[in-house]
Amino acid sequence: YITMIKAILIINNHGKARLTKFYDHVSQDKQQQIIRDIFLLVSKRSDRACNFVEGEDIYDSDTKIVYKPFATLYFIFIVDSSESELSIIDLIQSFVETLDKCFENVCELHLIFNIDKVHYILDEMVMGGLLLETNSQIVVSNYQQQNKLEKTENPLLAGFQGVMQTIKH
Structure with a gap:
């Protein structure tokens, strides 16, 4: 059985999308409408409610919305209705957890300033709507190898990151 993910969204608690990844062709206007509708749906749900919604025709009739809030962010997956x-x-x-390991306690600002790296991490886990890897250790290892490669190819980037680490501590 193949896992089919139709879209992945990360939306802050003000309704601002911080990451959008649609695996089907969806027009920009339709994407914005989906983001608004899903945010309105999940943000008004009780903390005691389950973390999935079926029967809402926000994306299409064969989908369900699975989400989990973390701090100020909603992590939302739109999946086939047959998905677990x-x-x-x-x-x-x-x-x-993988984002936490890569960014040391991930927060909304990490997503804003490192969106390319967040997409890289996501692409290590899900590609084309299909699940590739769930082991965060493997994904973190691939992410770290990619970072090392980038630093060797661009020494200015390595120097900049060193300065940022010094400022951070």
């Missing part, structure tokens, strides 16, 4: 909600919740948890 628990497996998607686990995938969201794994994605967040």
Whole structure:
């Protein structure tokens, strides 16, 4: 059985999309409408409600919305209606843990200033709507190797990151 993910969204608690990844062709206007509708749906749900919604025709009739709030962000996966909600919740948890390991306690600013790296991490886990990897250690290792490669190809970047580490501490 192949996991089919139709879209992945990270939206802050003010409704601002911080990451959007649609695996089907969806027009820009339709994407914006989907983001607004899903935010309105998940943001008004009780903390005690389950973390998935079926029967809403926001994306299309054959989908369900699985989400998990973390701090000021909603991590939202739009998946086939036949998909296991628990497996998607686990995938969201794994994605967040991987981001935490790569950015040392990920926050909204990490997503804003490192969106290319966030997309790289996501692409290591999900490609074309299909699940590739859920082991965060493997994804973190690939991410670190990619960072080393970037630093060797661009010594200015390595120097800049060193300065940022010094300022941070």
